[in-house]
Amino acid sequence: MNAFxxxxxxxxxxxxxxxxxxxxxxxxLVGAFPGITATMAIALAAGFTMTLEPVQxxxxxxTIYVAxxxxxxxxxxxxxxxxxxASIATTLDGYPMAKQGRAGLALTISALVSAVGxxxxxxxxxAAAVPVASFARDYFKSPELFALVVFGIAVMIxxxxxxxxKGILAGVIGLMLGTVGTxxxxxxxxxxxGILELLEGFNFIAVIIGLFGIAELFDQLLTHHQSKVRPISSLGRWWPNRAELKQTRRALAVGTGVGIGVGLIPAAGGDIAGLIGWERxxxxxxxxxxxGKGSIEGLTASDTASSATLGGSLTTTMALGIPGDSVMAVMxxxxxxxxxxxxxNLFVNRPDLxxxxxxxMVIATLLSLALSLVRMRGMVKLLDVPQPYLWSGILVFCIIGTYATSNSLSTVLTMLVFGVIGVLLKRMSVPPGPIVLGLLLGPLAEENLSRTLAILPTRPFLEVVSPIAIILLLLAVLSIVMPAIRNARKPRGKRGALADSILDDEIAEVAHAREELDAEPDADPHPVKETEK
Amino acid sequence: MTTVVPAPIDTDAPPRPSRALEVTFAVIALAMCVAYFTLSTQIELRREAPPGQLDARFWPLVLGTIGVGASVALLVIALVRPPANRDDLERIQRGGSLRVAVTCAVTLGYVAIWSVSSIVALGYRIELFPFATAIYMFLLLLVYGLRNWIGLIAYPVAVTGFIYVLFGMLLRIPL
Structure with a gap:
């Protein structure tokens, strides 16, 4: 009661x-501007929140995560x-709805089902955070904790x-970075x-802002071209009627189930959940x-599923210390x-948290829902903000935010260096997630492996290494082997990361639906069709 | 005389697969992992690890070995298999590399000026941070193609003011 x-x-x-x-x-704002991810925003905000109390x-x-x-x-x-x-799957039915003159309806339904998810x-x-944490505290000793870290990094890879x-290499690079220091x-x-600043290792915030913020920004600077894409401005009706709400029920249930399940898997985020939810x-x-043709069910499933990952992701992060997604790694x-x-130990020591x-999370969701239902018209104008303002603003806030973490300009240089490394790795399709996870969890893995290896010669193997640790290590191996086998079975041109391959079977049908939709006369006076190269 | 008209470049098309790029990446990764492994063997041990602990070299050597193994495998694949598609990437546009290079150069200059902290002129101590930040943002906007003079001046001044008030005055961070 006191904790409550x-x-x-x-x-x-x-x-x-x-x-x-x-x-x-x-x-x-970060959600509405394509190219600025929640991970980037949280990494940036980390610099601002250094001096605050934990709850603040x-x-x-x-709230950034939710909004x-x-x-x-x-x-x-x-x-x-x-x-x-996280909103990749929203485009599958959300955009066709907008093209049919039902953008307002799509925006409202999306906001409502996201809140439910x-x-x-x-x-x-x-309900689960404290029991999971208690279970882990009681049964997770050094071997299990080492296995858990390996499992987390393997799933991310x-x-x-x-x-x-390349994923394994990324994870190893992260672990290598984690060994720098004392x-x-x-x-x-x-x-x-002999560099004094490296005695405590790399500044984690500088590395993540570099890899997620600066690298993404540099990639946009590299690939940006002038575009005449204009947002659909005819929003149509806003509120769903009873029949339309009824249509969402089944998809809502499926999406919620998928989202919660995917959210519990370390490293799996809203993008994967949204696509699986839509497909299910x-x-x-x-x-x-x-x-794929503007289905309310499709929109509902994708948005509920991607939103419902938040709680699961938070549970694995807070209760096990293994980030549920890249945003949580930064958190x-x-x-x-x-x-x-x-x-x-977190919730055992501080159940009030x-x-x-x-x-x-509840207040943030309700505030976001309220804002979603009143601000839509204004948000459309935001999409027209010229990129130079965005880029320069992001860069300067990345610099100041990083500096604020240590009051040292060497941290800013670290961030810049990791930004350059990050964009080079991105151009080589090397994911940044495993690097960050390796850097974050490397010392924990080393410490627990060290303890395990020290105990092993003194006691029987199965007494030291429990079935939990063995299962986690097996799952870690499967997490890497299964996607590798799945990819190896496909033609070389069709190989990709998990999120790219979920809709492999449906992609042709969705593309066909899009072609049909494009052939129809537009309900919108400013349809998005042409992009000036 | 016939005029050769170059084929238009499709700026939306993903970059083409490149074996040279894959091989270069694998070679760099291998070189770095070998360097890491070598440096791991040279970590100076001041004393033996206490009971129940491993020494400081063990974990880096494990990682170095895995890294070298993965890099060699990557290099072999890059040499013997067709290069992977790069559909998940956008093509680098003309001027993109220059934008990044100039951004890095301007940022390094900004950090260098900021590190001076303040100067004394005409008997007054002048903090360089606000001026450096405003000029830095002005230059960035210029490099990124903004040609609206109101935006070029008003936006840097407003953002600098916001940063100075938030970080310097409210959060008391020594800028």
Whole structure:
């Protein structure tokens, strides 16, 4: 009861609400601007929140996380461009609906079902976080913790990589970066080359802002070309009628189930959940032929599924210390700076945080929903903001945010160097996720492997290494081997990361539906058709 | 005399697969992993690891070995198999590399000026951060193609003011 009261009490501070409003605004903006991902925004905001109390900081970061999940649907529906990767599946039916003159309806339904998905997943977090953490605390010793880290990195590699070898290399690079600095057990210095700033290792925030923020920005600078794409401006009717709401039921249930399940898998995010949810809902729909042509069911399934990952992702992050997605990897870095280490002991030592986090997520969802239902018309204009303003603003805030973490300009240089490395790796299809995870979890893996190897000679193998550890290690191997086999079976031209291959069987039908749609007369006076090269 | 008209470049088409690029990447990765492995063997151990702990070289050597193995496999695949498609990437546009290079150069210049912190002129101590930031943003906007004079001046001034108030005055970060 005390934990409940303490957790709620922390939210009653008016400053928390103010920070949530800041997060709400930032989240919506980053969601609405294609190219700025929630990971980038959270990495950026990490610099701003360094000096805040943990609950205040969580209020900003979690609200950005939630609000970006609403804002990113706007460009998906109006411009056929996902605001963040989590809304990729929204384009499948959201954009066709907009082309049919039902953009307002698509935006409203998307906001409503996203809110339902997030709230359902928060129930899971509230109910499961403490039991999962308690289980992990009781049964996870050094071998299990090492296996868990290996499993987390392996899943990230399996999910995010087009080439497993490049993914493995990325994970190893991250682990290598994690060895820079002073070795805690013996105080020996490793790879510091006499540089004072490297004694404590690489500044995690500088690395993630470099890899996720600067690298993404540089990639946009490299590939940007003038475009005449205009958002669809004829929004039509806003509120769904009873029959339309009834259509969403089945897809809502499927999407929520898929989203919660995918969210619990470390490293799997909203992009994968959205695509799987859309594909599953299509399979059980009475009108599968309408999917990809502006189906309310399709839109509902994709948006509910991608939104419902938030709670699961939060659960694995906070209760096990293994990031549920790339956003959560960044969040862990910020929490460590505040003196909170996510993992099995977090909720046992601070059960009030479960209540605070649940409260923040619920309030953030309701605020985002409210803002979604009133701000749509204004958001359309935001899509016209010239890129130079965005790019220069992002860059300067990345620099200042990174500097604020250490008050040292060497950190800014670290960020810039990792930005350049990040864009080079991106151009080589090497995913940044495993690097960040390796850097973050490397010291934990080393410490627990070291303890395990020290105990092993003294006791029987199965007494030291439990079935949990063996299962986790087997799952880790499968996480890399299965996608590799799946890719190897495909023609070379069709190989890709997991998110790229979920709709392999449906992609031809969706493309055909799009062609049919393009052939029809437009309901919108400013359809998005041409792009000036 | 016939005029050869170059084929139009499709700026939306993904970059073409490139064996040279894949081989170069694999070679660089291999070189870095070998360097890491070599440096791992040279980590200076001040004392033996306490009971129940491994020494500082063990984990880096494990990682170096895995890294070298993965890089060699990558190099072999790059040499013997057709290069992978790059459909997930966008093509680099004309001027894109220059934009990135100039951005890096301007940013390094900005950091260098910022590191000076302040100067004394005419008996007054002048903080360089606000001026450096405003000029930095002006240059970035110019490089990125903005030619609207109001935007070129008003936006850097507004953003600099916001940063100065938020970080310098409210969060008390020594800018």
């Amino acid at each position: 009261a303490d957790g709620l009490g922390a939210l009653l501070d008016v400053s928390v609400l103010l920070y949530m409003l800041v997060g709400l605004l930032l989240g919506f 900081g969580l209020a900003v970061l979690l 970006a999940n609403f804002g990113d649907r706007v460009p998906s529906i109006l411009v056929n461009t996902p605001g963040t990767p 997030i709230l359902a997943s928060i129930v899971l977090f509230a 399996g999910i995010s990589s087009k080439s497993m070898l 070795y805690a057990a013996t105080a020996d210095q490793r790879f510091t080359f 809902a299509r399979k059980v729909s009475k009108h599968p032929e309408e999917f 862990i870095g910020s929490m460590i700076i505040w003196g909170i280490t996510p993992g099995p 479960v209540v605070s986090i649940t409260g923040i």
